[in-house]
Each structure stands twice: as C-alpha cells, then as structure tokens.
Amino acid sequence: MTAPPRQRADDQSAADPRLDDAALIERSWHEPEAFAALYDRHAIPIYRFAGRRLGDQMADDVVAETFLAAFRRRKRYDLRRADARPWLYGIAANVIGKHRRAEVRMLRAFARTGIDPVTSSHADRVDSQVAAAAVQRDLAAALASLAAGDRDVLLLIAWADLSYEEAAAALRIPVGTVRSRLNRARRKVREALGGQDPTSSNQEPTR
Numbered sequence: 001m002t003a004p005p006r007q008r009a010d011d012q013s014a015a016d017p018r019l020d021d022a023a024l025i026e027r028s029w030h031e032p033e034a035f036a037a038l039y040d041r042h043a044i045p046i047y048r049f050a051g052r053r054l055g056d057q058m059a060d061d062v063v064a065e066t067f068l069a070a071f072r073r074r075k076r077y078d079l080r081r082a083d084a085r086p087w088l089y090g091i092a093a094n095v096i097g098k099h100r101r102a103e104v105r106m107l108r109a110f111a112r113t114g115i116d117p118v119t120s121s122h123a124d125r126v127d128s129q130v131a132a133a134a135v136q137r138d139l140a141a142a143l144a145s146l147a148a149g150d151r152d153v154l155l156l157i158a159w160a161d162l163s164y165e166e167a168a169a170a171l172r173i174p175v176g177t178v179r180s181r182l183n184r185a186r187r188k189v190r191e192a193l194g195g196q197d198p199t200s201s202n203q204e205p206t207r
Contacts, residue, residue: 021084025077035074038084039067045085046092049160053096053103062099066092081169089160090170093152104144111141139199142192146185153178154185158199 019027021038028035043063051059069091070084077087096103143151149171156167157178164182168175190197 020082022077022079022082025074025084026079028071028074032071035071038070042085042088043067045160046088049089049155050092050096052159053155054099055106058099058102062092062095065095069095083166085160086162086166086169089156089162089166090172093156093170097148097152100148107140107144111137111144138192139189142189145192146188150181150185150188153181154189154199157182 019037021041024034024038028038046066047059047063050062054062066088070088073091077084081087143154146154152171153167156162156170157164162170164175164178168178171178186197186200189199
C-alpha cells in the first residue's frame with residue numbers, strides 16, 4: 001500500500017503557510033512529501049469530527065483511511081478549490097459511511113442509557129454548542145433516526161462548520177439537495193426536542 005509520506009524535519013518548504021491547500025496538493029504531484037503539510041493542517045479537525053461520530057479508536061482509522069485515499073487521488077483534485085476541507089470531509093464522510101451501523105448503535109445506546117461514550121472522553125475538545133447538545137438523549141435518538149444522507153449534511157454543517165456550498169462539494173450533491181436534507185433533518189430534531197434545535201447556530205452558514 002502506498003501511504004502519504006511524512007514530512008522530513010529538515011524540509012520546511014512544503015509547510016510554507018503562504019501556500020493554500022491547492023498549491024500544496026499540486027506540489028505533491030512532483031514532491032510527494034509536500035502532502036504531509038496538508039495532513040498537518042487538517043488531520044486534527046477531521047479526527048474530532050470522526051471521533052464525535054464513532055469514538056476514538058475508529059476515528060484513528062477514519063483519519064488514516066481518509067488521508068491515504070486523498071493521497072492516492074491527489075492528481076484528480078480540482079486546483080480551482082483553494083481550500084481542501086470539503087474534499088477531505090467528503091472522503092471522511094464516505095469512510096464513516098462504512099460504519100453507519102456502528103454509529104447508529106452508539107446513538108441508540110446513548111438515547112437508551114443516557115451515557116454518551118464519546119462526550120465523556122471528548123467534552124474538552126468538542127465545540128461547546130455541540131457538547132451541550134450531545135448530552136441530550138432525545139437528540140441522540142433523533143440523530144439515530146435520520147436517514148444517512150440527512151445526518152451527513154446536518155453534521156457536516158453543525159459539527160464541521162462547512163457552508164452549504166462546501167457540504168454540497170463534500171458530498172457531491174447540489175446545494176438545493178443540501179438545503180432540503182438539512183431542513184428535513186432539523187425539522188426532525190426540533191420535533192424530537194420540543195421545538196429546540198441545538199444543531200442550529202445563530203449565524204447560518206453562507207448559502
């Protein structure tokens with residue numbers, strides 16, 4: 001298997017903060033070690049996103065598989081997109097999709113017992129709004145009941161802070177589909193929580 005190379009300690013050119021993600025990816029076509037800088041920029045938030053959904057152990061696997069797939073596909077990356085986050089989160093969502101049964105089992109167990117196996121170890125690293133929502137058993141039950149596509153859209157926007165356009169790019173669906181899935185998911189969450197929607201922020205993502 002071909003894995004993304006780690007950056008050498010004496011090679012700082014690839015980590016130049018003036019280079020956007022697209023420039024790093026393009027450079028990695030000829031200098032594979034440059035891809036390590038992309039990992040350094042984005043691995044932690046993707047780990048947090050995966051961990052919030054699947055827990056620590058599986059999050060490690062999701063991150064590894066996400067960046068391995070991204071490295072292999074880097075020559076197909078659209079260099080017009082300076083920010084690689086939607087691309088990477090899209091790959092991560094596909095990887096998480098392989099474990100949907102585990103995610104739903106975990107959510108249902110939390111809804112049933114009131115014990116959140118993720119928040120108990122991640123509370124200091126999860127966005128305060130999301131952490132406050134995650135301790136609610138009704139929310140866990142609502143998330144477990146969502147269709148997989150609706151849940152992906154909701155969590156990419158609520159937990160990964162992607163805009164509507166970025167979520168559309170990540171999932172390779174039209175922006176209109178993002179809006180409809182998000183509206184449907186939030187309606188179900190509001191119904192489950194008596195009109196409250198802790199996944200919605202005061203400032204909506206750019207449409």
